[in-house]
Amino acid sequence: MTDGVTYNPVMPGELDRRWSSQAAQMSALMKSLSSAPTGGLPSVAVGPARTFLASWEKIALQAKTSSEVYADELRETGVSYENLDAEVARRMAALGGGAV
């Protein structure tokens, strides 16, 4: 790294582990949203419910991907964080079909 940096060599592993765990949380959320039971709703609400669940699944997916990117970036110290948004966008696009 440049410019007077100090870092704790334990740090990357710790943050990486926790961000990975965050990603797993969001994975679980995605799963529960995708299988959320809408059978009990009146027909007029089924469409809006499905749209709602799909949107939140996307929110969870973005959160999961961001968490993975944080984990990756932190694992390799010496990477510029200005690239984070680009990295997230790239990964989302790479997931294809409805990811954006």
Place this chain on the structure above:
Amino acid sequence: MTTTINIPAVIDPVDRPEGDPAGSESLATSLLSGAVRLTEFSEEALLLAESKWYWAGKAAEAYGDHAKNFAQNHQPMGETLKRVARGVDVFADQLRTLQSDHTTISSDITSYHRERADLITDVNLAGEVAEAEIAALQERARALTNRRAGITTDITDLQRRVTENEQFLVQLFTGADTAAEASSPTGGISALALGAIGRKPSAADGPKAMNAWWNSLTEAERDALIAAYPDQLGSADGLPASARDAANRLRLDADLAELEMKERDGTLLPEEKQRLANARATRTALEHADGYVVPGTDDRPGGQLWLYDPDAFGGDGRVAIAVGDLDTADDVSVQVPGIRTEMDDAPGGVDEATRLYESARYNGDGSSVATMFWLGYDTPAGDLLEWGEVPSEDRAADGGARLAAAVDGLRASRAHDPAHMTAIGHSYGSTTTSYAATDHGLAVDDIALIGSPGTGPADHASDFSVGADHVYDGRNSRDFVAFLGDEGWVRKDQFFDTGLGMDPSSEDFGAHRFQAESPQRGWGPNFDDHSRYYDRDSESLYNLGRIVDGHGDDTNSAPQSYDPWWGDPVDPEWDRDPTSGEAGRSKTGLTP
């Protein structure tokens, strides 16, 4: 000559309100656990953003800023999802009511059609009949026409409510289905609720104002408010018990979902452990109240969670659970417990409430009853048992104000249909009740004090708001705590630091003393006999039941204790043979 008799038309069948309440509730549960996950995620994200202790430098700063932004963006999302979950729950509850109303209307239609068919038959068979018979047929037709109008109104009303309920549900989803809405601080709050909450009075304006506000709202607004703002409604004095119950159950479910998930994940903080224990005790107690059936009968009164405040008093908690319906019961009682009672004792308190309910109904006048275990004040920790220290009256004074406010809230919530109300104070709770009745105009009709260590500021039963004739006392002659009250023997400042007032079983106090002995009583004063007043098939529970049922004049009297100038105080009940399970004296329920 022909006469026309106008028979009203048939009524078309009505569609059953769509949807399955239980199925909707499982969606709500699923969304709620998702919300908990999201909240935990954002809390952890905030912690991870502050990693300055790990490393410093430009890259660290850039990471920190980026991650903090990320965390803050996700922070409101958990709340939004939680609100939607609660809204779905409220929808399900309302759907259940609407489907039940639909069943009632359908059977009304069936019986209308039957009567109509009978009338048509009779008209067709009529042939040559007299004036009187024609008039009778016309009268039936008129009555049937009115009935049809009534049923049609009910149908229109039902359809409007179904539409409102469905619109509420749809708008829950459409109002929170974009990222922007998800991360808004008012995400998941319907426009109806946002509009209505602005007009909510503050608690300081009093329960009548709160009740007036609630009455001014439409059913749809009320449902929306319960879903969006349960924390503000669960303890709002003046609101009907059904609204508080709905709000508090949502809050309880949310606490359990969140804390049990944290427990499973191993992330429960030490300060959250007590909150979880309190929530669990509430759930257990509420299930007991909901499922209770009076033994030997088919009477199932149901439960209401009137107060739920698990963090109060440093974790001791406040809770109140009723057996029966506080909004409609003819007779309502509030039971105020004593020392050492805390929120995790709620299951025992509710069990007492069920036994009191049974006793009030047993051989009663048939009036409906609701008995409420009320732990709304900070009970002393019970040093009395360990160190012989009588607790100070501070908590009773504070508790008295709270009790009076709670009763004012109950009164204001049904001013048009007042109940006969009784307050029952046990042990230190009796001192609390005494403060409420002497200094705060406790607005009940009858007061019973049991196992009382003293009546606080009152010297005589006439000092109480209800008047001397409506004050009752039960004292087990072996109840150690009851010896602490003044009656010429132990006075304030004599042996202990402070006393707690007059003994209400004494002649000097002038209350109606009722029989409260137990065949289990010890040889001398002890603490077990301090706690037998709610025991099933006991003299005390029998008499308390009569008082709650509005028949205090039908209790079995006991002579008051007195203090002759020449010797020690005398309790005439000491030598009487106690009874239990005896009809008319100490039988409090059907035997099976």
Place this chain on the structure above:
Amino acid sequence: MGAVGLLAFLLSGCSPVPSNPRAVLEAKAAAIDSATQDVLDSLHAAGLDDATAKGHVDGCQSEPTPGVSYRAGISAKAGSDLAGAFDALVEQLGASGWKPTDAYRDVKIDPAKPMGRFVRDDITLDVATGGASSGGVWYGADEMQLGVTIKDYCVRVPDGGYISKVEDLAKDILPRS
């Protein structure tokens, strides 16, 4: 009663909490269940076969010295001659060691709806006929209703809603087969 006496009472305090309250309650429940089955046998011998028995768990004693208790209740169809059914049962109870007591001596008993209390060892049996009302509804007009309780029924338990730990002891009590 002087100051010294007061202190002595303070120290005698309350009955202690057993180390395993559930076990103590279970033992009492077993004794009650057994006696209940004996009573079902007596009912059968008296010609009253249509009987159901339930064991109930109740709380007893309030905070700060809470407890739990167990009791059993039986309802038996007795037809229109309640007094006859009662007498037939009393005979059987006597034959199996139950002793009548003079409870209810102060109660005005309707001879067409007799009642009585019997004891055997430390079990008490209350017998009532003709039912009673609850909430304005009459239950058991053609029934005999019996309650089985035990001496020292209240088992002390620790604070904190212990009753929920023993609620499962409630049961339907079946006759000995």
